[in-house]
Amino acid sequence: xxxxxxxxxxxxLSVTQKMIEHLRRDTIxxxxxxxxxxxxxxETHPDITHIITDYEMPGADGLxxxxxxxxxxxxxxxxxxxxxxxxxxxxxxxxxxHRFFPKGQSMLPLLMEILRVK
Numbered sequence: 001x002x003x004x005x006x007x008x009x010x011x012x013l014s015v016t017q018k019m020i021e022h023l024r025r026d027t028i029x030x031x032x033x034x035x036x037x038x039x040x041x042x043e044t045h046p047d048i049t050h051i052i053t054d055y056e057m058p059g060a061d062g063l064x065x066x067x068x069x070x071x072x073x074x075x076x077x078x079x080x081x082x083x084x085x086x087x088x089x090x091x092x093x094x095x096x097x098h099r100f101f102p103k104g105q106s107m108l109p110l111l112m113e114i115l116r117v118k
Contacts, residue, residue: 002028002045003114006038006053006065007081012103016052019111035060039068048073050114054103055082055092063095070096079110 003020007013010033017029030045032038036059042048051069055062062080069076079099080092089100101110 001026001049002030002047003050003052004030004032004038004041004045004048004076006032006035006041006051006057006062008034008054008057016107016110019107020114023111024114034058035062035065038065042068042072046073048076051076051078052110052114053078053080055080055084055088063091066092066095066097077114079114081110 001024005013005016013031013033017031020027020029030041030048032041035057038053039060042065051065053062053065062082066078066080069078078097079101080097081101081103082088083103092100
């Protein structure tokens with residue numbers, strides 16, 4: 001399993017990475033601190049199996065990351081997270097994300113989603 005984590009919040013990124021590493025020691029985790037880094041990982045790692053991306057990031061937003069992923073790694077399971085209001089969740093699903101998780105809620109559903117999909 002190879003997971004791309006993309007978020008411009010370093011604390012959230014670190015906590016998510018550590019939780020996944022603790023639960024799945026066999027997982028390779030790629031980290032992107034902004035949308036541009038996420039797009040670069042998608043281009044150079046066609047074997048990514050899961051993508052967890054924030055919506056609001058500098059350089060490229062989460063919808064751009066989802067759209068690029070659907071073209072380059074179409075089998076990857078994509079989850080978009082955000083604290084933004086509005087219909088972002090609908091846009092994410094229309095762009096090709098498999099799931100949408102609002103930030104500020106328990107990370108447990110997010111981690112269960114990652115562990116469920118192999």
